[in-house]
Amino acid sequence: MPEMTLIEAVRQALDEELARDERVLVIGEDVGRRGGVFRATQGLLEKYGEERVIDSPLAEASIVGVGVGAALYGMRPVCEIQFADFIHMAFNQVVNEAARMCYRSNGEWTLPMVIRAPYGGGIGGGIYHSQSVEAFYAHVPGLKVVIPSNPKDAKGLLKAAIRDPNPVMFFEPKKGYRLIRGEVPEGDYSVPIGPAHVSREGTDLSVFAYGMMHHYALQAAAQAGAEGISVEVVDLRTLLPVDRQSILASVRKTGKALIVHEDNLTGGYGAEVAAILAEEAFGDLDAPVMRLCAPDVPGIPFSHAMQEWVMPNPQKILGAIRRLARF
Amino acid sequence: MMELTTDLKREMFWTMLLARRLDERAWLLHRQGKIAFHISGIGHEAAQVGAVFALRRGFDWVVPYYRDLALLLGLGYTPRDFMLALMGKRGERTSGARQMPSHWSFKAMNVVSHSSPVATQALHAAGIGLAIKRRGEERIVFTSTGEGSTSEGEWYEAVNWAAVHRLPVVFNVQNNQYAISEPASRQMAVSGAAERACGMGLKGVSVDGMDAPACHRAFLEVFDHVRSGAGPAVIETCVYRITPHSSDDDDRSYRSREEVEHYKQNDCLPRAEKALGLEPELVEELERKAKAMVDDAVAFALSAPDPDGPEAAYPVYAEDVRDA
Ligand SMILES: Cc1ncc(C[n+]2csc(CCOP(=O)(O)OP(=O)(O)O)c2C)c(N)n1
Numbered sequence A: 001m002p003e004m005t006l007i008e009a010v011r012q013a014l015d016e017e018l019a020r021d022e023r024v025l026v027i028g029e030d031v032g033r034r035g036g037v038f039r040a041t042q043g044l045l046e047k048y049g050e051e052r053v054i055d056s057p058l059a060e061a062s063i064v065g066v067g068v069g070a071a072l073y074g075m076r077p078v079c080e081i082q083f084a085d086f087i088h089m090a091f092n093q094v095v096n097e098a099a100r101m102c103y104r105s106n107g108e109w110t111l112p113m114v115i116r117a118p119y120g121g122g123i124g125g126g127i128y129h130s131q132s133v134e135a136f137y138a139h140v141p142g143l144k145v146v147i148p149s150n151p152k153d154a155k156g157l158l159k160a161a162i163r164d165p166n167p168v169m170f171f172e173p174k175k176g177y178r179l180i181r182g183e184v185p186e187g188d189y190s191v192p193i194g195p196a197h198v199s200r201e202g203t204d205l206s207v208f209a210y211g212m213m214h215h216y217a218l219q220a221a222a223q224a225g226a227e228g229i230s231v232e233v234v235d236l237r238t239l240l241p242v243d244r245q246s247i248l249a250s251v252r253k254t255g256k257a258l259i260v261h262e263d264n265l266t267g268g269y270g271a272e273v274a275a276i277l278a279e280e281a282f283g284d285l286d287a288p289v290m291r292l293c294a295p296d297v298p299g300i301p302f303s304h305a306m307q308e309w310v311m312p313n314p315q316k317i318l319g320a321i322r323r324l325a326r327f
Numbered sequence B: 001m002m003e004l005t006t007d008l009k010r011e012m013f014w015t016m017l018l019a020r021r022l023d024e025r026a027w028l029l030h031r032q033g034k035i036a037f038h039i040s041g042i043g044h045e046a047a048q049v050g051a052v053f054a055l056r057r058g059f060d061w062v063v064p065y066y067r068d069l070a071l072l073l074g075l076g077y078t079p080r081d082f083m084l085a086l087m088g089k090r091g092e093r094t095s096g097a098r099q100m101p102s103h104w105s106f107k108a109m110n111v112v113s114h115s116s117p118v119a120t121q122a123l124h125a126a127g128i129g130l131a132i133k134r135r136g137e138e139r140i141v142f143t144s145t146g147e148g149s150t151s152e153g154e155w156y157e158a159v160n161w162a163a164v165h166r167l168p169v170v171f172n173v174q175n176n177q178y179a180i181s182e183p184a185s186r187q188m189a190v191s192g193a194a195e196r197a198c199g200m201g202l203k204g205v206s207v208d209g210m211d212a213p214a215c216h217r218a219f220l221e222v223f224d225h226v227r228s229g230a231g232p233a234v235i236e237t238c239v240y241r242i243t244p245h246s247s248d249d250d251d252r253s254y255r256s257r258e259e260v261e262h263y264k265q266n267d268c269l270p271r272a273e274k275a276l277g278l279e280p281e282l283v284e285e286l287e288r289k290a291k292a293m294v295d296d297a298v299a300f301a302l303s304a305p306d307p308d309g310p311e312a313a314y315p316v317y318a319e320d321v322r323d324a
């Protein structure tokens, strides 16, 4: 199997889906000539032309709203928001329009579309190039919310998202774009939207994470393993719909749960996982559910020292694992 | 036509020069790995000094965008301030090192904090204009963006508010022909932002943004118009972004070297030196002074401490505000 970076896997998925299905369009700022500011769409304009790889005006509401219209007419748009921080400009089109289209028309209109956006911190991007936005969208029925943590899933999940008949929010951990490498199967394959993935088996406690934090959780779990703590790591991958069964199965086995995300604590996705455990696994828990998240501040500062203070990292995760194991 | 005094000519040129030398040093520091990010105003300086020296500085309000280094220097922002921002050090004055560099805020000079999402601040300018009008004051609000940012709905909404309520707001569009890689033709089917204004019921002006005295004249006229209560205006300054979009960009994939060279030949800095009639000896002296100030600022910022990590915890709410 060839090895590649996460961003290369994203690009391959787009390339192959554009080749496979005439209806697929790529829409976004700088996605054409420039090939995307992170190079996710590099080479696609040359291959598929300006009619299918569209440099949009600088207006996010239009990127999503025009995508909705194109999908209504039978296209399969893949809309790129340059940074997740700028998706707020399109919130209305996502939440009021895309998400509610199927329900409000009693199924007469459905929207096969994908909205991709790089998210997350640790890259010196400051308050407006580091945000995690998944919790806003994981709250909205009608959307699916996907966050890959490795190249194989990035490619397989993005293909599944493009083929899905619903609007799919696809958030990519930008810090991992070039940092995270891995093997990717040859040929056409997809990874189903929905199921979480147990990426490391263990017996003492479960760590639930996604995206960049899943990558860090694996590192912390390996270190904990060397110290004699057996950590199970669950890559949630799809946040909406949530895979209750996998979450519950893991905690029934280990009896302890640590949830990690780089989004801030209050109202973050971890609260949902914790609630599921409180409701359905109360009797299986040997310790209180623990969350390791960014503190409740409005952004990740530009200053390196302040950024590091806000961001979870493998060391902080390891600390939390040790505390939970001792409980 | 108002003649520029010798002092003002010198002041305008000095501000352009200082901005240019600081900006060039930022690129050098980036190449040396001493800073992580820079977004440049090279090519925009003439337009910005034209604007800032036509304002009533410290009286009028300013809602700027990230390329406005020369404008900010004209308002009293210093080279040391800029270097602290580039390095994200303690004492950084616009955000306490929370924001990326070139995200201005300078309350003492009525410069409002802005975010990275483009064009959002145009609405704030309209709101400030509304409040000024309500108080019956003589102030105006100056706000700037690039031409690409005028595609955002919020920019139209702001211009429309200002036009409907005849607010004292000047919308400056610094048209450098690109929004990262996308040429202006991907943003608008008209010739420019001034033409966009026509259909919205306000004054629209376009000026050669690489001609400092012409910009100064154009801004004086527009500011007078707006200050007199005649309603808002859009003023487009036609410039060229000499550098890549930012230190993260590589512009070779979307524009030719010949094109960039062509505009370098028309560089606003030597043009200003001629147009403002500065003596070569004076220019040399100013160059020496600029170099000394930039050197000082770099040394100062390099030796400044980082903020402490836990400073990131505040101030989330007004009650948390404390002295740095
Ligand atoms: C809402 C939003 N979308 C996208 C971006 C990313 N971005 C930063 S600057 C820029 C181009 C801006 O072009 P223009 O308005 O012409 O200003 P210039 O940078 O050329 O001065 C883009 C797309 C952003 N900052 N905010």
Ligand SMILES: [Mg+2]
Pocket (backbone or CB within 6 Å): B146, B147, B148, B174, B175, B176, B177, B178, B179, B180
């Ligand atoms: Mg521009």
